[in-house]
Amino acid sequence: MxxxxxxxxxxxxxxxxxxxxxxxxxxxxxxxxxxxxxxxxxxxxxxxxxxxxxxxxxxxxxxTEEGERLALQIIRRHRLWEVFLVEKLGFSWDQVHDIAEELEHVRSEELVTRLDSYLGNPQFDPHGDPIPTSAGQMPETGYRKLSEAEVGEGVCLMAVLEHSTGFLRHLDYSDLSLGSTVIIQEINAFDKSFRVQTETGRMVFVSHEVAKNLLVN
Amino acid sequence: MxxxxxxxxxxxxxxxxxxxxxxxxxxxxxxxxxxxxxxxxxxxxxxxxxxxxxxxxxxxxxxTEEGERLALQIIRRHRLWEVFLVEKLGFSWDQVHDIAEELEHVRSEELVTRLDSYLGNPQFDPHGDPIPTSAGQMPETGYRKLSEAEVGEGVCLMAVLEHSTGFLRHLDYSDLSLGSTVIIQEINAFDKSFRVQTETGRMVFVSHEVAKNLLVN
DNA sequence: CTAAAAATTTAGACTGGCCTAAATTTTTAT
DNA sequence: ATAAAAATTTAGGCCAGTCTAAATTTTTAG
Structure with missing residues (x-):
C-alpha cells in the first residue's frame, strides 16, 4: 500500500x-x-x-517491474477519470488534469473496473494518451511528432505531449482538435514554424514549440 | 484549505x-x-x-458557523458520490461508504456542481440521508425511528442510521428496502422486536436494535 | 588531465498527525 | 462530601515528507 x-x-x-x-x-x-x-x-x-x-x-x-506495474495502474486511473470528466461531466480538456490528479489516488479495484466499463472501455483519454490495460500494459501508438512531418503531408492529430491549460487553449483557438486532419502547406526555414490547413479549411500557423508537442499519424 | x-x-x-x-x-x-x-x-x-x-x-x-459550513460541504460531496456509485456505476448500497469516504476529499467546486447536475440534483443518498444544499443547508426530514412506531401502523422506510455492510445486508435479506412500506403486526413485549409485513407480503422480524436504526415516515 | 561547475547526497531540523505514560480535571458513587 | 473512577490534557517521542546548508561525487571545459 x-x-x-x-x-x-x-x-x-x-x-x-x-x-x-x-x-x-x-x-x-x-x-x-x-x-x-x-x-x-x-x-x-x-x-x-x-x-x-x-x-x-x-x-x-x-x-522495477513491480514499480512499473504500480505506475501504470495509477496512470490508468488518471486517464479513465479524465475521460469521465470530459465525456460525462462536460469538462473541457484543459480543465481536467488537476482534478484527475486527485481522483487517481482513490483506492478501489472495483471502482476502476466499473468506471472503465461505464465509460465503454475507452482506449484513449481526452489528450489522446493511451489508457493502460487492466493487465498493466501500455498500448503502443506509433505516433510521431508533427514537427517531424514534411511539407505536403496530410496528418491526423492524435495526441498532445503537454497538458497545460495554456497549451490546450491555444490549440482550441487555432482550430487544432484531436482526430482532425491538417495539411502541411509550408515549413518556415527561419523559425521552423508550420503553416497548415485545418479540417475546417482555416490556414493557421503552428510554432515549432507547439509542433513538437503534437503527435500525429 | x-x-x-x-x-x-x-x-x-x-x-x-x-x-x-x-x-x-x-x-x-x-x-x-x-x-x-x-x-x-x-x-x-x-x-x-x-x-x-x-x-x-x-x-x-x-x-463554529464556518466549521459547520465546511462539514456540510464535505457531507454533501460524500453523499453525491454515493449516489453516483450506486446510480451510475451499479454498486450496491452496502459497498459505497468507504469509496465515498475517499472521493469526498477531492477538492473542486466545479466538480461537485457538475456531478450534482449530472445526477439530476438528487435530494437523498442511497441510505436515505438528505444531501446538503450547495448553499450549505441540511434539509430537514422529520423522520422518526421505526422503534418509536406502534402496532397497526403502516410506515414507509425512509433512511438508515447505520451504514455498515453487515447492517445493510441484513436489511436486504429481510426484504426491507428504502421507499417500501411495512405494516407493524406485533411488538414483542419481551425483547421489543417487531413483526412486520413487508411490501411484498413477507412476514419478517425486526430486532429492537435494527428498529432503532431505521427511519420511517 | 585537472580544476571549476553541476549534480547529488548527507546532516540536522521542522511540521502534521499520531502514540504512550503521566498529570490533571470532572463525574460518580457511597 | 469526598474518594474512587472516568475523562481529558500535557509531556515527550515517533514517522513521513519536506527543507537548508554543507559535504561529496560526477561532469565538463579548458
Missing part, C-alpha cells in the same frame, strides 16, 4: 523515463514534483527499499 | 453533534476516528486556532 506521495513519484518516474531515454535524474524529479533534490533523494531511498525502483547513488533511477 | 484529517474531524463532529445532543466529547471523537484521546486533543487545539470549532478544555466541542 503506497502513500499518495509515493504514487506520485512512481508515476513521475514512469513519465520521465518514457520521455527522455535511460535513467531519470534526481534534479528532473525535483522539478516535476516541485520539491528539492534533497527531498527526492530521501524518497528514492525509500522506494528502493520497497523494491519499486532500481537506484544506485549518483546514478539515477529506473522502475 | 484543510487537510484530509481536518476534514474528517469536522465531518465527525457534525455527525456526532446531530446524533447525541449538545457538545461532542473527546472520547467519542477518538472512537469514531479510530485514534486515541490524546491525538484528538491535539487536533481540537488546532481546529480551535483555525476558528472552526468552539473548544474549552475538558468541556467538549461544538462547530
Amino acid at each position: 503506497q502513500s499518495f506521495t509515493e504514487e506520485n513519484y512512481l508515476k513521475t518516474i514512469y513519465n520521465l523515463a518514457n520521455r527522455q531515454q535511460g535513467e531519470v535524474s534526481t534534479n528532473a524529479l525535483a522539478e516535476v514534483t516541485a520539491t528539492k533534490a534533497a527531498s527526492v533523494t530521501d524518497m528514492l531511498r525509500k522506494l528502493a527499499e520497497k523494491q519499486l525502483i532500481h537506484y544506485k547513488k549518483y546514478q539515477g533511477v529506473r522502475l | 484543510q487537510s484530509f484529517t481536518e476534514e474528517n474531524y469536522l465531518k465527525t463532529i457534525y455527525n456526532l453533534a446531530n446524533r447525541q445532543q449538545g457538545e461532542v466529547s473527546t472520547n467519542a471523537l477518538a472512537e469514531v476516528t479510530a485514534t486515541k484521546a490524546a491525538s484528538v486533543t491535539d487536533m481540537l487545539r488546532k481546529l480551535a486556532e483555525k476558528q472552526l470549532i468552539h473548544y474549552k478544555k475538558y468541556q467538549g466541542v461544538r462547530l
Whole structure:
C-alpha cells in the first residue's frame, strides 16, 4: 500500500523515463514534483527499499517491474477519470488534469473496473494518451511528432505531449482538435514554424514549440 | 484549505453533534476516528486556532458557523458520490461508504456542481440521508425511528442510521428496502422486536436494535 | 588531465498527525 | 462530601515528507 506521495513519484518516474531515454535524474524529479533534490533523494531511498525502483547513488533511477506495474495502474486511473470528466461531466480538456490528479489516488479495484466499463472501455483519454490495460500494459501508438512531418503531408492529430491549460487553449483557438486532419502547406526555414490547413479549411500557423508537442499519424 | 484529517474531524463532529445532543466529547471523537484521546486533543487545539470549532478544555466541542459550513460541504460531496456509485456505476448500497469516504476529499467546486447536475440534483443518498444544499443547508426530514412506531401502523422506510455492510445486508435479506412500506403486526413485549409485513407480503422480524436504526415516515 | 561547475547526497531540523505514560480535571458513587 | 473512577490534557517521542546548508561525487571545459 503506497502513500499518495509515493504514487506520485512512481508515476513521475514512469513519465520521465518514457520521455527522455535511460535513467531519470534526481534534479528532473525535483522539478516535476516541485520539491528539492534533497527531498527526492530521501524518497528514492525509500522506494528502493520497497523494491519499486532500481537506484544506485549518483546514478539515477529506473522502475522495477513491480514499480512499473504500480505506475501504470495509477496512470490508468488518471486517464479513465479524465475521460469521465470530459465525456460525462462536460469538462473541457484543459480543465481536467488537476482534478484527475486527485481522483487517481482513490483506492478501489472495483471502482476502476466499473468506471472503465461505464465509460465503454475507452482506449484513449481526452489528450489522446493511451489508457493502460487492466493487465498493466501500455498500448503502443506509433505516433510521431508533427514537427517531424514534411511539407505536403496530410496528418491526423492524435495526441498532445503537454497538458497545460495554456497549451490546450491555444490549440482550441487555432482550430487544432484531436482526430482532425491538417495539411502541411509550408515549413518556415527561419523559425521552423508550420503553416497548415485545418479540417475546417482555416490556414493557421503552428510554432515549432507547439509542433513538437503534437503527435500525429 | 484543510487537510484530509481536518476534514474528517469536522465531518465527525457534525455527525456526532446531530446524533447525541449538545457538545461532542473527546472520547467519542477518538472512537469514531479510530485514534486515541490524546491525538484528538491535539487536533481540537488546532481546529480551535483555525476558528472552526468552539473548544474549552475538558468541556467538549461544538462547530463554529464556518466549521459547520465546511462539514456540510464535505457531507454533501460524500453523499453525491454515493449516489453516483450506486446510480451510475451499479454498486450496491452496502459497498459505497468507504469509496465515498475517499472521493469526498477531492477538492473542486466545479466538480461537485457538475456531478450534482449530472445526477439530476438528487435530494437523498442511497441510505436515505438528505444531501446538503450547495448553499450549505441540511434539509430537514422529520423522520422518526421505526422503534418509536406502534402496532397497526403502516410506515414507509425512509433512511438508515447505520451504514455498515453487515447492517445493510441484513436489511436486504429481510426484504426491507428504502421507499417500501411495512405494516407493524406485533411488538414483542419481551425483547421489543417487531413483526412486520413487508411490501411484498413477507412476514419478517425486526430486532429492537435494527428498529432503532431505521427511519420511517 | 585537472580544476571549476553541476549534480547529488548527507546532516540536522521542522511540521502534521499520531502514540504512550503521566498529570490533571470532572463525574460518580457511597 | 469526598474518594474512587472516568475523562481529558500535557509531556515527550515517533514517522513521513519536506527543507537548508554543507559535504561529496560526477561532469565538463579548458
